Amino acid sequence: MxxxxxxxxxxxxxxxxxxxxxxxxxxxxxxxxxxxxxxxxxxxxxxxxxxxxxxxxxxxxxxxxxxxxxxxxxxxxxxxxxxxxxxxxxxxxxxxxxxxxxxxxxxxxxxxxxTSPAGLAQDYTAAIRGGIVQTDDLTIQLLSNFGGNTNIYFSAGSLAMKSELLPGNLNFGTHPIQTKADETWNAYVGGNSANPLQTGTIRIDDTRTTAKAWQLKVAQSNNWTSGQKNLSNARLDIALGALSTNFQNYSSIANQMIHMIPNEQLVLVNLSNTTAPGYVEMPLNQFQLFVPKNTPKQIGNYKTTLQWTISNTP
Known part of the structure; x- marks a missing residue:
């Protein structure tokens, strides 16, 4: 047994x-x-x-x-x-x-x-439902009792500039007042000429797969001022390096010195007619402040602001 x-x-x-x-x-x-x-x-x-x-x-x-x-x-x-x-x-x-x-x-x-869907204009979450439906010889409905949902998140991508790669402050140091000669002052780290030149990097990542066209612009928002005092005729110059990108349809003003004029926007990069994701990177090799000899000068700590803008174009 x-x-x-x-x-x-x-x-x-x-x-x-x-x-x-x-x-x-x-x-x-x-x-x-x-x-x-x-x-x-x-x-x-x-x-x-x-x-x-x-x-x-x-x-x-x-x-x-x-x-x-x-x-x-x-x-x-x-x-x-x-x-x-x-x-x-x-x-x-x-x-x-x-x-x-x-x-x-x-x-x-x-x-x-x-596979991620192409051409997403906004983020999308797909709910993947799964379960077993036995169809051989049983008449049973299990569609309402699936084992559960698995959500898959698809990002539509983004257009972003890495602002942390730009210098937060440009310090051209302290200089005696004189009116006999033109002056060009470089921005150094910490404002001390014993330190390296202040540099920066423009970096834009566009991971979207939709049709896109945009411009990168920079503008000096106002004259160099110290309270009510104005350093008229002073000009900020920026030395641009070589542009690196995997985009095809673009134009830029890389590899040259640009001259900033208060309240005027300067287009640095123009992108058009593309859907592929990509990036743009361009070094800012040097910042100079040119002050003509005939500029009225008074003692003060003069400041201005640079505005970097990415704007969509038609």
Whole structure:
């Protein structure tokens, strides 16, 4: 009886292990994928159960018939019938076995490659719904009971300038007042000529995939002033380096010295007719303040402000 109990326990508590089933995915509709899991599961289930049933049958054949002969004969007949049915992949028992397995305790993983949609004008979150719908022979609706949603976030990209790469303060140092000669003062780190020249970098990243056209402009917002005093005729000059970019349709005024005029915008980069993402980078190699000799001068700490602007163009 111990061997019989063991055979029954083996049948009841079968562990089918983990299996990798390379089954092709079918595109059933725009939003529905289908996989014929039965093709892969059926041989695993039927062969294993057939072996367990055969073990049980062999043990039953060794038992004396005695008073339970009729019962044993009936059980043996049922076991033989099950073994025969499992050998037929189209039998009702085989089909139901796969259906019960899928709906009972089968985890299905379908590797999926997701491509970001092109031309997004704004960020988009796609809800990917997943679950198993068994369609072989059961009329059951599981669409309202899917296992859950997985949200995938698609960024529309952005247009941004790295303002932290621009110098926050230009210090041209302290100088005695004189009116006999023109003067050109360089901006040094900390305002000390013993330090390196103050430099900076223009860096713009445009990761959008929509049609785009924009301009980068710089303007000096006002004259050099110290309270009510005005350093008229003083001019800020900026030495631009070589432009680096992966855009195709653009123009720029790189590799030259530009002269700032108060309240006038100067276009540094002009981008047009492109949808590809990309970047623009241009070094600011030097900042100079030119003060003509005939400029009226008074003691003071003179300041002005530079405004960097990215503006969309038609």
């Amino acid at each position: 111990n061997s019989l109990n063991q055979a029954i326990n083996n049948l009841k508590n079968e562990n089918y292990g983990n299996h990798n089933l390379p089954i092709a995915t079918e595109q059933l509709s725009a939003t529905l994928l289908g996989v014929n899991i039965s093709q892969g599961l059926l041989p695993i289930l039927t062969s294993t159960l057939s072996n367990r049933l055969t073990d049980l049958k062999n043990i039953l054949n060794t038992l004396p018939l005695g008073l339970i002969g009729a019962i044993l004969t009936s059980v043996l007949s049922s076991v033989d019938g099950l073994i025969t049915s499992l050998g037929n992949p189209n039998s009702v028992i085989s089909t139901n076995l796969v259906s019960a397995s899928i709906l009972g305790s089968t985890n299905v993983s379908i590797p999926t490659f997701v």
